[in-house]
Amino acid sequence: MRKQGWWGFCFTLPFLIQLAVFFLFPFFFSFYLTFTKWDLFNAPHWIGLRNWSLMVKNDVFWLALRNVFCFALLFVPGQTLVSLLLAYMLNLQIRGKTFFRLIYFLPVITPWVAGGLVWLWIYNNEFGILNWMLDSLGLDRVNWVRSEKWWLVIGSIAIVNIWKGAGYSMVLLLAGMQNISKEIMEAARIDGANGWKYFTKITIPLVSPMVYMVMILSTISAFHAFDVFLVMLGEKGDINSIHDRNMVPNILIYRDAFLNAKMGAASAWAWGLFAIILLVTLFQKKMEKRWVHYE
Known part of the structure; x- marks a missing residue:
């Protein structure tokens, strides 16, 4: 028995080493850095709570939080609703379901650079199709991602992120819908449930655990947004532009850590963002019992 325990420890040792080196050490070391001043080259210098104090007083940090909350409020419900409708339609008996699933999932595997460039052309102030449609309707052109109105920029980027991520959430929800018992479906049809009632009274309650998981993942993804803002707003990939x-926390963290060599301040931003994501996730967890139905 002792020999089996020794072999079990040997087989799990690589995983334990990986966990310690790539998770536990960076986790605790980054928390230590929040109390230091470190430029990545010299030894960290202890400064106490100064980074936390500067974070609270930093106007750009609060602008970044405002933007990311607005982005999440648009992105999470939008992606959940779009992916839910796509999954429901693809779960029906229609022709070419495999083709449509491929088309809707294609943005997920499209690189952000390619997808972002396409959307920049769509949003282009002079040649974009959206402004061409506005011209056709006799409306003024809109400078979607170069506007001085921060809410217009954030909303435009949220639409791009919904386009990019809806396919992945669609697959998860589609898997949940395909697990609905055929007996339940037949009983609902016998009781006279039409398409809308079946969708709202049967499908949504039965896939609510999967919808909840999609919302959790979407929320975390929204607060971690980086690529979409860099591609859509950074001129030629320049973060300083x-x-x-229009700043969001992850762009601010990257800029301070690797461009301004303020690793201590960046670690404080990162831990502040971690605390906010944790609070939002706990709130969603508390609301779970009110609308998620488990069989």
Whole structure:
């Protein structure tokens, strides 16, 4: 028995080493850095709570939080609703379901650079199709991602992120819908449930655990947004070209850590963001019992 325990420890040792080196050490070391001043080259210098104090007083940090909350409020419900409708339609008996699933999932595997460039052309102030449609309707052109109105920029980027991520959430929800018992479906049809009632009274309650998981993943993804803002707002990939009014926490963290060599301050931003994501997730967990139905 002792020999089996020794072999079990030997087989799990690589995983334990990986866990310690790539998770536990960076986790605790980054928390230590929040109390230091470190430029990545010299030894960290202890400064106490100064980074936390500067974070609270930093106007750009609060602008970044405002933007990411607005982005999450648009992205999470939008992606959940779009993916839910796509999954429901693809779960029906229609022709070419495999083709449509491929088309809707294609943005997920499209690189952000390619997808972002396409959307920049769609949003283009002079040649974009959206402004062409506005011209056709006799409306003024809109400078979607270069506007001085921060809410317009955030909303435009949220639409791009919904396009990019809806396919992945669609697959998860589609898997949940395909697990609905055929007996339940037949009983609902016998009771006279039409398409809308079946969708709202049968499908949504039965896939609510999967919808909840999609919302959790979407929320975490929204607060971790980086690529979409860099591609859509950074001119030629230059982070410094992103205006403070359009800043989000991850861009701010990257800029301070690797461009300004303020690793201590960046670690404080990161831990502040971690605390906010944790609070939002706990709130969603508390609301779970009110609308998620488990069989």
